[in-house]
Amino acid sequence: MNTKKWMAVLGVLLVFALGLSACQSAPAKPQTVKVATLAGPTGMGMAEMIVGGVDLGENITTEFTVAGAPDQVTAGVISGEFQIAAVPTNLAAVLYNKTEGKIILGAVNTLGVLYIAADESEGITSIADLKGKTIVASGQGSTPEYVLNYLLQKNGLTPGVDVTINYVAEHSEAATLLASGQATIGMIPEPFVTTVTTKNPGVKSVVDMTKAWADANNGSQLEMGCLVVNKEWAVANPKAVEKFMTAYEKSVKSVNENPVEGAKNIVAAGIMTDPALAEKAIPRSNIVFISAKDAKASLNEYYTILASFEPKSIGGNVPGEDFYSFGK
Template identity: 60%
Template sequence: MKKKRWLAFVGCLLAVVLMSAGCSTKQVEEEPKPEPQTVKIAALSGPTGMGMAEMIAEGVELGEQVEPEWTIATAPDQVTAGIINGDYQIAAVPTNLAATLYNKTEGKVILGAVNTLGTLSIVADKSENINSMADLRGKTVYATGQGSTPEYVLNYLLDKNGLTPGTDVTIEWFGEHSEAAAKLASGEGSIAMLPQPFATATLAKNENLKLAVDMTDAWEKATDGTKLEMGCVVVNKEWAEKNPTIVKKFMEAYKTSVETVNVADERAANDVVEAKIMDNQQMAQKAIPNCSIVFITPSDAKGDLQKYFDVLVSFEPKSVGGKVPGEDFYGLTY
């Protein structure tokens, strides 16, 4: 009799356990999945977008049901409207454009990270004894970027080295980098200011040329050690506040991508081409070490970036949207 009662008790207990397990399974199965979300990301061809190459070419995990959608543009104005309108949640742009977007949207676009230091170089014929900005006294320099940041950086560095543009140094401006490079190739001129990766490509085509001055180094010397922070990633502030986990995942993956690209091996060069940042793998591999690709958080970038903005404002306030960005421009954490 006792045995029958014991078996009945065990049977009831087993039934309860099985029912509980069934309910638990049902509860797990009924947990709702996250809503599908697309994160639209814009990047520029060239150094500003180069650090994203691994993410674009090899993929990036931003979370369950979260998919990145990439746009690669050849000029900032191709993505500016989309950033302002909120069509892009993340974008790689020049830092002065980031400041302009912040001002134009009244703080709705903020800094995500600095991704590029200076990309300007003085390229000269090997016969020229040019090793510093001061050595440009009495010379003629071909350049591009008149009325924009390259001109302001050049003029600032000349001034800090005791030279007055137009008096001590003649600057001849061209609309296209290829025009300035052609002058060097033809022998009509011997010195030019060129951006990367165009400077590297120009050197590769002419063995009589040398990279005479890295203007990022010249800036550091002229400003008591500050970095020339010229490229960055911006984020839509409202979107970032609603999606901190996605922001964190993106920035962690981005930092890793920058490290991978900076190895400058065949894989990195292939990723750069695969991502449509550059179109020549061999040239990409040569250019990467000269493109100053970095990952610097907003708080760490703040001091150097404020110095850069102050210089730009001294030449042309419109270059940063009228004024230096406020403290909240640097407020993103992850």
Template identity: 45%
Template sequence: MMKKFLALLLSVCLLAALCAGCGSTQTTAEDPATDETTAAGTEDPVTIRLGGLKGPTSMGMVKLLSDNDAGTTTNHYAFTMAGSADELTPKMLQGELDILAVPVNLGSVLYNNSEGSVQLLAVNTLGVIYIVEKGGQTVTDWESLRGQTIYATGKGSTPEYALNYLLEENGLDPATDVTIEWKSEPSEIVAQMAAEDHVIAMLPQPFVTVAQDKFSDLQISIDLTEEWDSLDNGSQLNTAGLIVRTEFAQEHPEAVATFLKEYAASTEYVNANVAEAAQLVGQYDIVEASVAEKAIPYCNIVCITGEEMKTSVEGYFQVLFDQNPASVGGTLPGDDFYYIAQE
């Protein structure tokens, strides 16, 4: 059992880079979840221990957090934030968190390595990856990348798999038709841009926004989310999702249903009120407010649930599995991985 748990933690560390920035863990409350119900069977309000990462993964929940602090949510949310998923996933597996926002494929890894102890509640972020160009306007489509050098981050994880898949679907061999130079973090690409007049790169938000603030001649050339959608293959480019402990979902179905409603309302607010939401993003130390205001429109913040979520994610996982089975935990998750509320 210890060997299996250590293997799981290693998988978490390798696959959790996409949506995480730098930062330390913060906890705004410590109340444990309760399981009290009324005599009539209606569940009393409970405390939901909610976790999130710095970056787009958590931007959609800021109105929910604000309402929680104001005491206007149905349930209470004890929020913990961290800079990387490997700081929070052990807490999830040990029963110290109830719902967690993570890279969506990491949810499958946890499911496969914990005998189904987590389920996917919702997709909360679609693709946040873009091909950008500094110092030129040569990149107009995929074919225009032939023979070019692309600086990128995320080797061995979903950004690499998504880029390879889209290159192949558009007639390019990632191994021979382009040169991909992998960097360990986006800041290295920004440094490359400062050193060279012309740079083509693959960057996630909000680092695209950060780079645009530094280089006035930096432009977005290809939106990987739009390109994935244009393939019309029934799936979507999914960056992050919300996972729930299976035991918690079974014990508190009403609390989970209420959470999903409040979370959906929060994402709608963020997308409709960018300036105000950006201030909340800064307030909760997810991303600086000035960066968030520019980045939110490009972060594809959503709340996709139920059968629509399942269809979107199954196709996406198949793409990842075909390139590297370990990216989803060695095998495609079963139907019970997808939380489908019973009417």
């Protein structure tokens, strides 16, 4: 081959090599990752990320939404508007079933936040002590009712027979009744427990339902809040998912280890309004980071129990193996 032909071949190869190099170094396509969370304990672990931001990679912007009610998040998760969301675990199962597996578990972020609070005069120290008592509670037809009924039965009590349960529409209503003394025993979640015991020092938190669950189930955990991820987006953006989970785990650790700063971030993020109450509620809100793999056994048992009471509470079926296919 003569010199001119060699030069031509080398020129073509050089152009090809430069083009390949340019393709490899081309910046990622810009995208906005939309993340939703509920106010209250479900969102507390995300506070540092909301306030300080999170780096998910080049050309990726993160946009956070804090919602007051689950239905404000549900539609956005189903439509794909939200790529990541912090929701109750039973709602995660509903979303998985409704989308036929397009929503998967990222991590469990909250254990149980339910407590029995009672006036000291009642002498309540355990679930068994509720026999013959009347309690006020919220969450009828949803997870709190099923958890309460299950634990009553595990302790030999029949709901509505051995224990009278007066359900009210809102957690805040149950809290008001306890704080005012109109009710002397109630089951309420954090941060309402902290609010009640602050307003009425005669009322104490007497039964941790998360501990009662572990005692009744040979150490399995009551996993009530989690992160869900859009599966299609996760498959296309594995590095962004990994970065998010790493940042989330760090955020959870930060809020637990430094409640004063954590409370400030929780208020700044719009998750709670009172920093003093937030600081008191943090240690009792069971904020955790448990990967999908590590959460699977307990969560599957939890879903099975919920399904035995009301299949609709988890969307009809216990999620399949693919629900746990992601997680740090």
